[in-house]
Amino acid sequence: MMTEPETPSPPEPVRLPRGPHGLPRGLIAQNQRQRLIAAMVRVCAAKGYNEVAVADVLEASGVGRETFYELFEDKRACFLAAHAVLVDDLFAAVQKAYETPGPWPQRVRSALAAALNWLAVDDDVARVTMVEVAGIGPSFAKIFQKSFHRITAMLDEGRELSETAQELPRISSIAAGAVFSRIYEEIYLGRSAELPSLLPTLTFELLMPFVGVESAREEELRAKAA
């Protein structure tokens, strides 16, 4: 079979969910930085961060080596830039859902739904955001912790509603830990597409430490009905 001379094609855009406001879906590879970032997400998800070489990213993006090093110091810097883009987008989606007016448990449920839906759209994106970041070495724990603290800071608002919070100062971490670890596990096992189906049970686990079993159960039922 004849093989065509290889012409680098732009990487498949990394798909990020967008709300109903009609903005284009995804991180569109308009410029070389974005092409490199999208390519980094694809090759990391496929091979694992530690197996990826800059050459893989260049091949997948069709961007030249010189341009790569103008934009990023090294593979790690490119990965961290990609990871930051993803995390910021995820948090923007979560924050937006959380700020919708309504009772606090409902806002938490909406924020959780936004996170699960965001992660379910593109398996590669989910994997790089939550799992592959562990490959970067010593700073992984700090990066992971920073995201965790962004979530717990959000949940701290619920402390006022809760009598438990006075007894358990770390209640937000206790609540978020159940959800964080489960999401991590599902993505690791390649089940990110099914994450939205966990909304009811994770709504319960997230709210229960704050509002108790009965109220958390009510919100779980609303999540099921939705």
Next chain:
Amino acid sequence: MGNDIEFLSDRGVLATTLAPDAGLRAREAKVIKAMAAVCAERTYAATSITEVVRRAGISSRTFYKLFAGKRACFDATLAAFAAELESAVEVARADAGEDSWLAEVRASIAAILAVSAAKPDFAKLAFVESIGVDPNLIEHYRGALAAALMRRPTPPGDRPPPGTRAAFGRAQLLIADQITSGRAAELPELLPDLVYIALSPFTGPEEALRQAQAAR
């Protein structure tokens, strides 16, 4: 415990652990300690056998007599820590008395936190580092910890209540957060939180909270 044996022999850990040469066993302990120290400093990915060997003061040849490679050594290090936790839990459980399941759970958690605070390198390996090395490890330790921590007088073969899986996630991330914040020495202050987390699926949150207050 059958699971543990399988897990270890799968990774070639048992063959070395059961080696008859006492001198080799002593060196194995040194390597394990060095592995924990280097991993805690640099993370697993950045840990080299060269550095572990240097720190342990042994030859590479001896290292490879003991372990097939870096991963086998890491697994043995985790297994050594798990064994230490397990024996500390056994002692604490015996001291707590036979009559009170709640007191046993509280004593077990206190023992785990005390050992972890005394061995921060190992604790970091188990609670922070292992996620990055192989998430299957979490699966393994979740099973082991759930069995150890949440044992209560129920008929054999009884399934743990829903929520124990979530409880493990809560506990793991709480401990990891404390270690990442550089506060491993203060791990014992998490006792009330962990009592609440561990008991909640079994007793409901109200009773779990009362027990957490009693543990303070």
